[in-house]
Amino acid sequence: MGYFFRLLQLLSTCVALSLVASENTWIADVSNWSMFTWCFCFVVTLLSLIVELCRLQENFSRSWNNFLITYTCFSALVCLSASIMYPIIHLQMLSYGTQWNHAIAATAFSCIASVAYAMETVWTCVNTSESCSFISLLKKLEITVACGILAFISNTFLYMHHLALVWCVAVYSICFILGVISLLQHRCDCDESLPLPFCVWADVFAVLLYATAAVLWPLYQFNEQLGGNPQRSRDASCNAGYSVCIWDQQLAVATLTAINLLIYVVDLVISASWI
Template structure:
């Protein structure tokens, strides 16, 4: 099953980048980014497949399954971002014809790659014996990965420095990211044995859900709602006028989408952590 997922990932990313390259449909910043994502995922997946076929991973001192889960989670996220950003920003500017058809097909194969990477991560979690490769561990890694994607977009400080509410959103992303990293590190050392791990994780998840809920409301409210100084239409953003480059409005939309995705992941994490906490005996 693992080889099947690898082959599907190779096929979908290869077809996506080939369709775009065959019509030279990547003459913009956003399509360059999408092409880089597909090429990177294709190259690393091919390398990991060769490592498994040659059984080289058995000589590694670190967990190969843990690497696969981290990489597939990351690849699922970046392929999903390419599947969203490429058609939103670039596809709408193409006229009907072969180039547009190739771009639509490339978007479809990028979506297939996202699903293949996500299913691969779940499959690896199911079959591995790693202590932190459970479904909860997978969710924790997804939360951190999505946060990294958010940080990539908010690296432009012009997006939030003009509003205290938006600065609060950035603080939320930072706090939840730090707590998530601490949770991962605690699972990699013996320090979790001296603390009520289940209660700590549950409390951290509850806090993250509350904080991300505020960010999921405030970010689009102050960025897109015109009554709060936002810009509801991409065409009204002067930075979107030159070519197909990713402008401020695109970055604002991407952060809003990733915030909603991470909030959904935290909610699922909370439900599972709460159910596990109730199943534990008193004092655990």
């Protein structure tokens, strides 16, 4: 099954980056993140497959399984973000025809890659009894995604014009602080001496907060009736030629919010099962 997942990941990422690189579907600057994601995942997956075919993983002992869980979970996350952001930003820039079809196909293969990485993560956890490490990994992913969100919202122009968006910023900050406390002070590694119920209640609180942000942020950023901008072409900063304009930052925050909400839900389900 491990080889099957690797081959599926290699095929899907290779096809996705090949489709984008051909037929002038790769638009400079705004395509760099998607291309980097697929290339990085393809190279690292290929190296891990070579290591296992040569049975070199025996030299790493238990740490190899931890590496696989960390890498596949991270790859599932970044491929999912590329699958969401690439079509939303690019399809409106491409004309119907070969370019449009290539972009749609690349998005589909990127989705397949994210599913393949997620399935391998679950399969590795189940077959190697790494559930406790998986919980710690989820905590690290939550903090990593939150750092990405905080980096985008450093531009106060994104949220200072509406109180609901300020609330979303408060949600991101509060959950980030709670995540750091859980990881550094309590670690949540399923050890009997650690206060796991604290982690569960923190996850419940974070899920509720992120659920509000996942609704309010896109609602007030992209709903025209509430003062939002539903189309990238209407953003003056995008027309000015900036590589990452205001609309792109708003979309990135909305995407990362949805992804982190999903991670918190998975973390809550797994943590609650250990009580």
